[in-house]
Amino acid sequence: MLLHQSTWIEIGQFLERSRSIVIPIGSNEQHGPTGLLGTDWMCPEIIAHEAQKNADILIGPTFNIGMAQHHLGFPGTISLRPSTFIAAIGDWVRSLAGHGFEKILFLNGHGGNIASIEAAFSELYAEASFSGRPSGYALKLCNWWDLEGVNELAYQQFPVGHGSHATPSEIAVTQWAYPDAIKSADYSPQIANTGPIREARDFRARFPDGRMGSDPALATPQKGGELVALAAKGLVKAVETFSSEPKPS
Amino acid sequence: MLLHQSTWIEIGQFLERSRSIVIPIGSNEQHGPTGLLGTDWMCPEIIAHEAQKNADILIGPTFNIGMAQHHLGFPGTISLRPSTFIAAIGDWVRSLAGHGFEKILFLNGHGGNIASIEAAFSELYAEASFSGRPSGYALKLCNWWDLEGVNELAYQQFPVGHGSHATPSEIAVTQWAYPDAIKSADYSPQIANTGPIREARDFRARFPDGRMGSDPALATPQKGGELVALAAKGLVKAVETFSSEPKPS
């Protein structure tokens, strides 16, 4: 069930049978010479939308701009500062909690978001801790590649050249979902180098075409489809597990 | 051209021929007994995506959560506070300006966003004014219903019962784009009442099913298609006019 394609009455009815919701969250940032700028928000959206076809889970709108300051040296990247990101996640959660959602799972598509999302959770929890009133909700961050079996499949599909940015696995997922937007380009070296992540200017100097440790040419729509299918199952299971935890006191 | 389905290299090439971009912006909020929660961000997204099929304009990712505090009394609504909204628009603009975009047009789908978006523009301009350094960009807010001819068509299509929230015109647009998500419901009175907009609790008391002055049952996918076609043309024209203004000094 997609929240944005539902009426408020339908969401009210859903809340009578479940207090859980999934928010796809990612980033809009360069993904190397062939990856789409939307890769990191499209992947969790694709997986979450797929998952709800076969399970009674609720998927919220996609939080599509995250913390990508290090990619700002490449055209098309849009980034929030961590402080803005924390404020925005806060308002999403306050809105959802006000409706009675008790388990809010963020399905994340961008490694660079992790620290800021966890900081956002702590900011919200601290609000409760300082006020002495329980928040009434639990928050969970789940990277799509950490869903059951997904990383294993990805490394089996791409034993060499997976890397950590503009990876063949994430690009394969978008190829499966948007076959009309498959891109190709020459690049070298075939497998990009790696290194630390700092500010945008430094990043572009270290990683001239935007890839980190990856060879995205390995991606195929079929492999993407396999990843989506497995991840969608994993997401349903993760939601079930999270939902079955006792209500936050 | 959709930014999120492009590579950074393609955006770099686009910037050589144009410095303009369109950001669909809306809200995720209740739209009465039959309207979709995503109506206000889906409308500008639908129109902008349609427009770029026939013109070389660039559409960014959709800014899907806006200022909808007054709708928080209805399940499924997600709102940013104005201060968060201003911060987030700021980071979007700073990101885009850093790439060289000089004309940033926000195609808006939610009346409740207008004040906060204009405040966000002033916040950004003030940053430049206080620093004594020009920002290098111009910002424009354009509601989709204000595009050339659109309001006229809507009032011709719905001479009675258009209203101001959960209107048949916006619902028709989503019906055209998402025919599988057309909803129906009984409601009364046929045309909802009107009144001032204050906080969420007051809003729900005044407008029990969420509509303001509207009869959304008048919507049809066909009328939605007519609106989209006209609005898409209007958007292309608005972008052209904006782009032809001299570069901000």
Next chain:
Amino acid sequence: MLLHQSTWIEIGQFLERSRSIVIPIGSNEQHGPTGLLGTDWMCPEIIAHEAQKNADILIGPTFNIGMAQHHLGFPGTISLRPSTFIAAIGDWVRSLAGHGFEKILFLNGHGGNIASIEAAFSELYAEASFSGRPSGYALKLCNWWDLEGVNELAYQQFPVGHGSHATPSEIAVTQWAYPDAIKSADYSPQIANTGPIREARDFRARFPDGRMGSDPALATPQKGGELVALAAKGLVKAVETFSSEPKPS
């Protein structure tokens, strides 16, 4: 009754018979070659102070600095950023609400304030909406020129050359109240041009003497007096209407 010329005991007594207050709010900004920098806060102050002479309404201190970033290119302009403006309006309202005021009417004298004031109202309401506790108050923005009959009179007085900034009507109001501060200057063209409002540098380039579409030489103290008399009556009526609304739930 002027709050700042009252004791706290007198205000306590007023609160036993009314829960309404008027806050004149404006801006301190250039008003063309002959307009006073204080025009936009002096006008609502003049009207509100006049109105309370003949009615039992309470006028608070004047909020004299607003959102005027676009005028910062002209000496003497003082502006808050929207974020600061929102924070300050918030503290005024929280202070007044703490005393039991339930209807707070801002009588505004500056078009450039409107978006930020409305954003401030939403910020306050959102605080209540997120907390799940009603705010207990209603907020109203009222531009002095929108008071009953005022715009009609102004356009009757100045059928040509009224414009939108440094208008003869606002300058006439200050001439009536401060006849010793009437200024004159040569300028051309007689009626200033118009255009969009962006950052300060751009504004000064477009509107070299600060006027927008106006010919302020048309102003006379007598016409100002007529405007004040009508606006003062309109304000009393607006307060009565607002006060007669049911107490916010």
Next chain:
Amino acid sequence: MLLHQSTWIEIGQFLERSRSIVIPIGSNEQHGPTGLLGTDWMCPEIIAHEAQKNADILIGPTFNIGMAQHHLGFPGTISLRPSTFIAAIGDWVRSLAGHGFEKILFLNGHGGNIASIEAAFSELYAEASFSGRPSGYALKLCNWWDLEGVNELAYQQFPVGHGSHATPSEIAVTQWAYPDAIKSADYSPQIANTGPIREARDFRARFPDGRMGSDPALATPQKGGELVALAAKGLVKAVETFSSEPKPS
């Protein structure tokens, strides 16, 4: 010269002969059973307006709401939080500095403002210190009672019962300027008690009628006039001394 009764052109001319400006700053807060709520912003305004009659100094608009959280237990008090106060002072200073003012003197009327005003100055200076670029201005806080000879005169006028809040000296100043707003009331004890200042609830419990250590019935308009005359002279001198300091490097 009053800034708000001048045109931008006149301020531009003033800046050619001086880079100094005086901002009256105070608070709107309870002042005991007979003191006006506006006492603390009216006093510096009265003195500054008087001073500019006999000297070529520039007086800005009055910053009329300050840090008065401890008085919020009494009707009519309006307070900014320190964080809001700091932000607002910041924007006033940034605006004025942008026009070329180099010496900005805040003539203060409220002891409770001092810490927050000094914190605001440090916030502004820190902005410069962190950026490595000089601010170009110097800021000075001057309480009107600390102007040359004023405290001495006040203690000579009121050797007993001066106290620290709702003092006969400040009330005398407003009596001189606003003789129609002189109030009287019975109160006891004749001289109020003293104690620490904490939050509003505590303040009202300690100081039931709002006075601290004072007997405001000692005030007379004539004594107020003597104070104003002396303070106005002192202000002119303070501005001269401050202006004669070398331009900030």
Next chain:
Amino acid sequence: MLLHQSTWIEIGQFLERSRSIVIPIGSNEQHGPTGLLGTDWMCPEIIAHEAQKNADILIGPTFNIGMAQHHLGFPGTISLRPSTFIAAIGDWVRSLAGHGFEKILFLNGHGGNIASIEAAFSELYAEASFSGRPSGYALKLCNWWDLEGVNELAYQQFPVGHGSHATPSEIAVTQWAYPDAIKSADYSPQIANTGPIREARDFRARFPDGRMGSDPALATPQKGGELVALAAKGLVKAVETFSSEPKPS
């Protein structure tokens, strides 16, 4: 009793017999050619740690970075902006208040902190005042040199050349506690000049070696020991007095 060398269970037990805590607070900033950068946080820490040896008082961790923007022109200085300082003090107080501490005494070692600490107190109190709920705690700022008899001793020890920054008294205190870190240097003039405190660049120009009005060579470890002994006694007394005030309502 040192909080950081206690377990949470021991603090729980302490709270059963006392609701008071002392937080040493200072600054890390240049202290002239011979003073340690840590002087201003080490002094209150030394005194507080000494005091708890002979009395059942609780000393929290040292808040070691304060408001020292004016010293940023000298290597090694670390400063918070006032706004950051206020936020951080706020979180310390909210944490301690949550455990039931009702009397929180900040033992301060840096004059430049005073305004920001008092602003922080007001910010916290305002939170309570605006919410209408009592905070439940009282806050007290106490400079170590203002403890009973300390200033008198310092001026008796150093009748000439005490000054206001890099004073022989504060340097003596650190010499007593850290005899291995006693420094010496030639400087002139023997007694440094004085002047106003503004931004960092201006400060360094006025006070080239960092001293203000002082001759730190007068310091000896023995004089430091005398000051510590007296201040430690004064602190115990100040805590007793503060603790004996009625519980905040």
Next chain:
Amino acid sequence: MLLHQSTWIEIGQFLERSRSIVIPIGSNEQHGPTGLLGTDWMCPEIIAHEAQKNADILIGPTFNIGMAQHHLGFPGTISLRPSTFIAAIGDWVRSLAGHGFEKILFLNGHGGNIASIEAAFSELYAEASFSGRPSGYALKLCNWWDLEGVNELAYQQFPVGHGSHATPSEIAVTQWAYPDAIKSADYSPQIANTGPIREARDFRARFPDGRMGSDPALATPQKGGELVALAAKGLVKAVETFSSEPKPS
């Protein structure tokens, strides 16, 4: 070399031979029935102070309060919210960068700090990325247990019952440094349970004595000494490696 026991002149001299600095950073929070509240800031301080005895590295003051909202249910815990933590780290870094430090290594003692520290780094880098001006510095987060060989030693010392909070390794480190503050207590189960970290109320319910997965009774001062010796060597090496990276462009 300890910054706080140095003069500004000594730091100026250090900067001529190195542009690197180490900041010990931790948290003040409950550490189970026997762990000291200061454990997490004392460990990196102990290690860093030890390391500088044998190498020419510079250690800054200890940042002793971090992000520990989940421990606020236990007396003595003091926590910053992530937003405050980010602001404060920002001001430390801006201060140090202003003096010319180019490599700032935070030696961290608290797992709960990691996300917020990384978010703080991104906030600072984003400031540079948005401004288009390079920051001039590189930031590095290093947990003391991740220094070369340390984790291995800890798991060798404590093959069972190490856990993740109130671990025998961190407690051993404080026992070695503060033998007078060694505590003992009975607790059960011998090895605490584990689980997710959420808000403070939930944390205390899950982990009643504060431990997570650990048996701190295994700690001995001798094992602590071994850990400190190894970590100190590891820190010197980490600083060398970081320092040898090219200057940030």
